[in-house]
Amino acid sequence: LYRLRNNHRISVAAASKLLSNMMLGYRGMGLSMGSMICGWDKEGPGLYYVDDNGTRLSGRMFSTGCGNSYAYGVVDSGYREDMTVEEAYDLGRRGIAHATHRDAYSGGVVNMYHMREDGWIKVCKEDVSELIHRYRKGMF
Helix, strand or coil: CHHHHHCCCCCHHHHHHHHHHHHHHCCCCCCCCEEEEEEEECCEEEEEEEECCCCEEECCCCCCCCCHHHHHHHHHHHCCCCCCHHHHHHHHHHHHHHHHHHCCCCCCEEEEEEEECCEEEEEEEEEHHHHHHHHHHCCC
């Protein structure tokens, strides 16, 4: 709708603000949501966190969902500014796998996408039990 009215795509910041404003209207009604809004616009790459209270944060790295503290533990310990794309994929895969393995309410699959200037690419869809087995093998 925005694109039809304005003849250009909505910015990542504006899209996250719209979601945040929608969530403000439902505050206190029992919704539970944490979402990442990402994309590439005239300003470059953008990443925002929006939750059910309408909280909206801009940043370079977020984890959402009930297993996010497990993912943050893995990602915080392995993140470096000079990582290659493949190293970043592996760290993200490892963080999601450990979070999913430790949290009973998380799914059993790592679905990873990469937002680039020219669009999305699917990085992987991998079974967590196989990843955990592979990671544990390398630990000892």
